[in-house]
Amino acid sequence: MKQGKIVDMTSGPITPQIIHFTIPLVIGNFCLLTYNAADSIIVGRFIGANALAAVGAASPIMNIVLFLIVGICLGMSVLMGNFFGSGDIAKLKREISTAIIAGGVFTLGIVILGLLFSHAILSLMHTPAEIIDDATLFLRIIFVGMFFTFIYNIYASTLRSMGNSKASLYFLIASALLNVILDLLFVAVLKLGIAGAACATVIAEALSALFCIIYVRKRIPILKYARHEFVFDRLLLRETVNYSSVAAMQQITLHIGKLLVQGAVNPLGIFAIAAFNAVSKIDDFVMIVQQNIAHGTTGFLAQNKGSHSGAYRIRKGFFTGLKLEVIYSLIMGVLIFVFARQFVTLFVGNEGTRVVESGVQYLKIMSFLYLLPGVTNILQGYFRGLGKMKITLNSTFTQIVGRVIAAYLMAPYFGLKGIALACLVGWILMLTYELWVFVHTWRQN
Numbered sequence: 001m002k003q004g005k006i007v008d009m010t011s012g013p014i015t016p017q018i019i020h021f022t023i024p025l026v027i028g029n030f031c032l033l034t035y036n037a038a039d040s041i042i043v044g045r046f047i048g049a050n051a052l053a054a055v056g057a058a059s060p061i062m063n064i065v066l067f068l069i070v071g072i073c074l075g076m077s078v079l080m081g082n083f084f085g086s087g088d089i090a091k092l093k094r095e096i097s098t099a100i101i102a103g104g105v106f107t108l109g110i111v112i113l114g115l116l117f118s119h120a121i122l123s124l125m126h127t128p129a130e131i132i133d134d135a136t137l138f139l140r141i142i143f144v145g146m147f148f149t150f151i152y153n154i155y156a157s158t159l160r161s162m163g164n165s166k167a168s169l170y171f172l173i174a175s176a177l178l179n180v181i182l183d184l185l186f187v188a189v190l191k192l193g194i195a196g197a198a199c200a201t202v203i204a205e206a207l208s209a210l211f212c213i214i215y216v217r218k219r220i221p222i223l224k225y226a227r228h229e230f231v232f233d234r235l236l237l238r239e240t241v242n243y244s245s246v247a248a249m250q251q252i253t254l255h256i257g258k259l260l261v262q263g264a265v266n267p268l269g270i271f272a273i274a275a276f277n278a279v280s281k282i283d284d285f286v287m288i289v290q291q292n293i294a295h296g297t298t299g300f301l302a303q304n305k306g307s308h309s310g311a312y313r314i315r316k317g318f319f320t321g322l323k324l325e326v327i328y329s330l331i332m333g334v335l336i337f338v339f340a341r342q343f344v345t346l347f348v349g350n351e352g353t354r355v356v357e358s359g360v361q362y363l364k365i366m367s368f369l370y371l372l373p374g375v376t377n378i379l380q381g382y383f384r385g386l387g388k389m390k391i392t393l394n395s396t397f398t399q400i401v402g403r404v405i406a407a408y409l410m411a412p413y414f415g416l417k418g419i420a421l422a423c424l425v426g427w428i429l430m431l432t433y434e435l436w437v438f439v440h441t442w443r444q445n
Contacts, residue, residue: 014300014316021160022296022324024169026289040281042183043197044274044347049355051194052347053270054134056277057127060259061118062142064252065110069150071251072103073157074295075244078384080161081302089222096158096223097230098237099244107150114143125259126266128273138198145202148209155212158223160299167219171211179204246389250396257400257426261419264407268415275358275416278347282363286332290325290374294381297321301385314386315442321378329374337367358416365420372427379434383441391437399430 044052076099083092118139122132152171159167179200186196216223258280265276300317336343344359376395383391403426410418 014313015320018296018300018317018320019324021163021299022293024166026292027169027173040277041347042187043194044278046188047193049270049274050131051134052277053128053273054131054194055138055197056273056280057122057125057131057262057266058135058139058142059277059280060125060255060262061114061121061139064255064259065114065143065146066149067251067255068110068248069103069107069146069153071248072106072244073099073150073153074251074384075247075389076103076154076240077157077161078247078298078302078387078389079240079243080158081299082305082387084162085303085305091236093223093225093229094231094233094236095240096154097225098233099240100154101232102237102240103150103154104147107147111143111146114146115140118143125263128266128270131270131273134194138194141195141198141202145205148202148205151209152205152212155209155216158216159212159220160295161302162220163299163303167212167215171208171215174211175204175208178207243387243389246393247384250389250393253393253396253400257404260400260404261407261422264404264411265416265419268411271354272358272416275344275355275362276419278344278355279359279362279366279416281347282336282343283366286336286370287373287377289328289332290370290377293321293324293328293374294377294384297378297381298385301382302387305386317385318378318382321381322375325374325378326371329371333367333370336363336370340364340367362416362420365417366423369420369424369427372424372431376427376430376434379431379438382438383434386441388441391434391441395430395434395437398433399426402426402429 040052040055043055076095079095080092083089083095119132119136122135122139127135156167182200182203183197186192186200190196192199262276265272297317297320301314304313304317340360340363341356343363344356347359376399380392380395383389403422406422406425407419410421412418414421
C-alpha cells in the first residue's frame with residue numbers, strides 16, 4: 001500500500017505551505033459541522049420546533065465535552081510537531097502512545113459522568129420542562145460516541161503534526177455523508193425521533209475513527225509500533241499535561257461560556273432557543289474556518305520552532321495567517337448580511353416565523369462583527385505555535401467573562417440581539433488583552 005504523505009514545513013515557500021495545510025482542515029471541519037447542522041435541519045424540519053430546541057439546549061453541554069477532547073489533542077499536537085520538526089521520531093512515538101493511553105482513560109471517565117449527570121445539568125440550565133426529556137436522551141446517546149471522537153481526534157492530531165491534514169479530511173467527508181443519510185433514514189423514514197438523530201451521529205463518528213486507525217497502521221511506516229514501543233512514559237506525560245491541560249482549559253472555558261450564555265437564552269422561551277440553535281450553527285460555520293486558519297498557522301509555527309529555523313519564518317507565517325483571516329472574515333460578513341433570512345429558513349422552513357425573524361436580527365448584527373474573532377483567532381494560533389498556551393487561556397477567559405455578564409444584562413431587554421451585542425463586548429476585551437501581550441512577545445522573537 002502506498003505510504004501516506006507527511007510534510008516538513010521548516011523550509012520552502014511559506015504561504016503555499018500554510019494554505020495547503022489549512023484547506024483540508026477547513027473542509028474537514030465543515031464536514032464535522034454537518035454532523036450538528038444535519039441533526040438540526042432534519043430535526044427541525046421533520047420533528048418540529050420543540051425537538052430543535054431540545055437539540056439546541058443539549059448542544060452547549062455536548063460541545064464542552066467535544067472541545068475538551070479537541071483541546072487535549074490540540075495541546076498534544078504542538079508537542080508532536082516540535083518532536084517531528086526536530087527529527088526525534090522515537091520521542092514522537094512515545095508521545096503518541098502516552099497520549100492514547102492517558103487520553104483514552106480520561107475520555108472513558110468523562111463518558112461515564114456524562115451519562116449519569118446529563119439530566120441534572122440540563123435542569124441547572126433552566127431547560128424548559130417540555131423539552132428536557134428529549135434533550136437528556138439526545139445528550140446521553142451522544143456521550144456514548146465521545147470515545148470514538150477521542151480516537152479520531154488523537155489520530156488526526158498526529159497526522160496534522162506531521163504535515164498531513166488531508167487524510168483525516170477524507171475520513172470526515174465519508175462519515176459526514178453517512179451521517180446525513182442515516183439522519184434521513186432514522187428520522188424521516190423510520191420515525192425514530194431525536195434518538196435517531198443522535199444514533200446517526202455516533203455511528204458516523206465511529207466510522208471516521210476506524211478509518212483513521214486503519215490509515216495510520218497501513219500508510220505511515222514510521223508510526224508502526226513494535227510491542228515494546230507502545231509505552232506509557234510518565235515523564236513525558238507531565239510535559240504533555242502542561243500543554244494539553246492549558247489547551248483543554250482554553251477550549252472548556254470557551255464552551256462553558258457558551259453554556260452560560262445558553263442559560264441566558266433559555267428564559268426567553270422555546271422560539272428563542274430554537275432560533276439561537278439555528279444561528280449558532282451558522283456562526284460555527286463562519287468561525288470554524290477562522291479557527292482552522294489559526295490551527296494551520298499553529299502547525300507551521302510549531303514545526304519551525306522545533307527546528308529552530310529562525311524568526312523570519314515564524315513572523316512571515318503569522319502575517320500570512322493574518323491576511324487569510326481578514327480576507328475570509330470580510331467576505332463572510334457580507335454573505336451573512338445579504339442572505340441572513342435564507343440561512344435561518346434553512347433550519348426551520350417558512351413556518352417558524354418568530355424563529356426566523358429573531359434569527360435574522362441576530363445575524364444582521366453578527367455580520368459586522370466577524371472580523372474581530374478572525375483577528376483574535378490568528379493571535380491565539382501564534383501564541384499556541386510558540387508554546388505560550390497560558391496566554392490563550394487567559395485571553396479566552398477574559399472574553400467569556402465579558403460576554404456572559406453582558407448576555408445576562410442585555411438578553412432580557414434586547415432578546416437575541418442582546419446576545420449578539422454581548423459577543424461584541426467579549427471580543428473587544430479579548431483583543432485588547434491579546435494585542436497588549438502580542439506586542440511584548442513580538443519584540444522578544
